[in-house]
Amino acid sequence: MGALLTPALGTVIWASIAFLVVLFVLKRFAWGPILAALDEREQSIAGALNEADKVRKEMAELAASNENELKEARAERDRMMREAREMADSLIAEAKNKAREAADKEVASAKDAIAIERKAAVAELKAEVGNLSLDIAERLLREKLESSDEQKALVNRLIDESPLN
Amino acid sequence: MNRFIRSVGVLIVAIGLAGGLPLAAQDHGDHLDASSEHTAVQGSEESHEHEGHEHEGHEHEEFVAGTFIIHHIADAHDIHLFGDVHIPLPVILFLEGHGLQLFMSSAFDGHGHGDKHLSREGIEYTLHAEDGVLEDGRSVVSGQITASEAGAAIGLYDLSITKSVFGMLVILALMVWMFLGIAGSYRKNPGKAPKGIANAMEPLIMFIRDEIAKPSIGDKADRFMPFLLTVFFFIFFCNLLGLVPFLGAFNITGTIGVTVVLATLVFLLTNLNGNKHYWGHIFWPPGVPLPVKIILVPIEVFGILMKPAVLMIRLTANISAGHIIILAFTSLIFIFGDGGQAVGAGSGMGIFSTAFMIFMYFLELLVAFLQAFVFTLLAAIYFGDATHDPAHH
Numbered sequence: 049m050g051a052l053l054t055p056a057l058g059t060v061i062w063a064s065i066a067f068l069v070v071l072f073v074l075k076r077f078a079w080g081p082i083l084a085a086l087d088e089r090e091q092s093i094a095g096a097l098n099e100a101d102k103v104r105k106e107m108a109e110l111a112a113s114n115e116n117e118l119k120e121a122r123a124e125r126d127r128m129m130r131e132a133r134e135m136a137d138s139l140i141a142e143a144k145n146k147a148r149e150a151a152d153k154e155v156a157s158a159k160d161a162i163a164i165e166r167k168a169a170v171a172e173l174k175a176e177v178g179n180l181s182l183d184i185a186e187r188l189l190r191e192k193l194e195s196s197d198e199q200k201a202l203v204n205r206l207i208d209e210s211p212l213n
Numbered sequence: 214m215n216r217f218i219r220s221v222g223v224l225i226v227a228i229g230l231a232g233g234l235p236l237a238a239q240d241h242g243d244h245l246d247a248s249s250e251h252t253a254v255q256g257s258e259e260s261h262e263h264e265g266h267e268h269e270g271h272e273h274e275e276f277v278a279g280t281f282i283i284h285h286i287a288d289a290h291d292i293h294l295f296g297d298v299h300i301p302l303p304v305i306l307f308l309e310g311h312g313l314q315l316f317m318s319s320a321f322d323g324h325g326h327g328d329k330h331l332s333r334e335g336i337e338y339t340l341h342a343e344d345g346v347l348e349d350g351r352s353v354v355s356g357q358i359t360a361s362e363a364g365a366a367i368g369l370y371d372l373s374i375t376k377s378v379f380g381m382l383v384i385l386a387l388m389v390w391m392f393l394g395i396a397g398s399y400r401k402n403p404g405k406a407p408k409g410i411a412n413a414m415e416p417l418i419m420f421i422r423d424e425i426a427k428p429s430i431g432d433k434a435d436r437f438m439p440f441l442l443t444v445f446f447f448i449f450f451c452n453l454l455g456l457v458p459f460l461g462a463f464n465i466t467g468t469i470g471v472t473v474v475l476a477t478l479v480f481l482l483t484n485l486n487g488n489k490h491y492w493g494h495i496f497w498p499p500g501v502p503l504p505v506k507i508i509l510v511p512i513e514v515f516g517i518l519m520k521p522a523v524l525m526i527r528l529t530a531n532i533s534a535g536h537i538i539i540l541a542f543t544s545l546i547f548i549f550g551d552g553g554q555a556v557g558a559g560s561g562m563g564i565f566s567t568a569f570m571i572f573m574y575f576l577e578l579l580v581a582f583l584q585a586f587v588f589t590l591l592a593a594i595y596f597g598d599a600t601h602d603p604a605h606h
Binding site: 051052053054055056057058059060061062063064066067068069070071073074075077078079080081082083085086088089092 | 283286287288305344354355356357370371372373374375377378381382385388389392393395396399400403404405415418419422435438439440442443447467468469470471473474475477478533
């Protein structure tokens with residue numbers, strides 16, 4: 049029992065020497081490099097994680113800006129389409145108006161021409177009819193007044209009818 | 214699951230059978246012991262005669278569990294593998310007036326459990342088996358070597374490579390080899406994930422740094438990391454070596470000579486690094502009325518020594534206790550076996566004891582880690598107390 053409770057001199061000396069030697073050897077050649085390597089690795093991992101975080105944020109920003117640009121582009125396209133449609137509509141309407149105006153003008157000038165022609169024709173017709181009537185009257189008179197009796201009768205009747213009385 | 218149960222069953226039977234081997238070997242050893250006692254009895258005649266009477270009275274030696282257990286957990290000058298197989302270790306003695314004496318422990322005569330003797334260059338050496346008081350009034354402990362020349366005692370310093378010293382050197386060499394290798398692997402693959410043994414040890418190193426040193430010591434933790442890491446792995450590996458069966462039952466961290474060194478280092482590191490604040494708390498505790506100071510200051514001063522002493526006692530006692538429990542259950546087999554007379558009872562007890570010992574081994578694995586952790590944690594807390602900067606309150 050005494051052996052359990054009494055530190056043996058030899059054990060104490062050997063333990064002191066051996067433990068201290070190993071402590072210094074390990075401190076110099078093992079713990080120092082190992083702890084430094086662990087620190088370094090932890091820092092590099094932390095750095096990498098930060099970097100990844102930053103990149104992720106940048107990606108999110110990029111995606112958001114892409115989305116915005118896409119939205120803007122879409123709006124732009126819609127606007128352009130609408131403008132184009134409006135322009136086309138207005139062009140068509142204008143062309144239609146112009147065509148209608150031109151047609152109206154044509155019709156009006158045609159009507160004028162027709163009216164003029166008709167007037168001319170009517171005037172010509174009137175002259176023709178006058179000539180024709182004179183001709184007929186001449187022929188009739190010529191036939192009626194071939195006998196002197198008849199000429200006398202007529203002159204009488206005309207004298208009767210005249211308001212000289 | 215079935216496979217696990219089967220292998221545990223096989224293990225229990227195997228260990229139960231193996232339990233019978235030392236029993237037979239011990240009987241054999243005792244006979245040798247008894248016969249050798251008649252021929253070579255020198256020195257402490259009295260105790261030997263006493264033992265001799267006992268041997269004459271009984272057919273076989275009474276199994277004394279206490280001596281058996283103490284013999285197995287105490288430090289020794291050789292490594293006792295099993296039965297009568299010993300690995301001799303170098304004995305280094307510094308004799309007053311005779312200088313350094315160097316020989317192997319196998320040079321001692323005698324087997325079994327009695328005192329062993331050696332006559333070398335005119336000097337008689339005795340390796341004591343029991344605690345006791347010699348004729349000339351000197352008290353000896355078991356495992357102690359005394360020397361005498363022509364009946365006159367010679368003072369000596371025993372610097373032998375004992376079992377615990379040998380185990381300690383093996384563990385320290387293993388640590389140097391292992392951690393230099395790990396440091397090399399970190400140098401070879403900087404910034405890469407660790408592989409192999411570095412991968413196995415890294416969590417423990419990180420655990421000591423992040424869970425023990427940094428919370429306890431704070432920003433001065435780096436200064437104490439080498440000591441904390443060395444002491445943790447030393448205790449942990451020594452504890453594990455002590456659990457390997459049939460390998461000499463090393464009890465390095467249960468040897469007070471080893472733990473006293475660790476505790477002394479903790480004591481020195483604490484007090485050499487102690488700042489003004491630390492000493493102020495001991496010799497003039499702030500915010501305490503004078504009458505209480507008169508009581509408190511001696512307690513605090515005593516505590517300087519007591520704290521590392523408690524570390525030493527806790528570690529030694531815990532590791533020895535684990536070994537004692539396992540050995541006690543081994544002893545039960547021999548007690549029930551009645552020295553080979555009641556093989557049935559012994560075998561029955563063997564099965565029960567083995568089952569319980571397996572449980573104890575699992576518990577001891579936990580304790581092996583836990584005691585290393587507790588020692589390291591408390592050392593770190595003491596260092597933290599000593600270096601704590603009150604400005605950070």
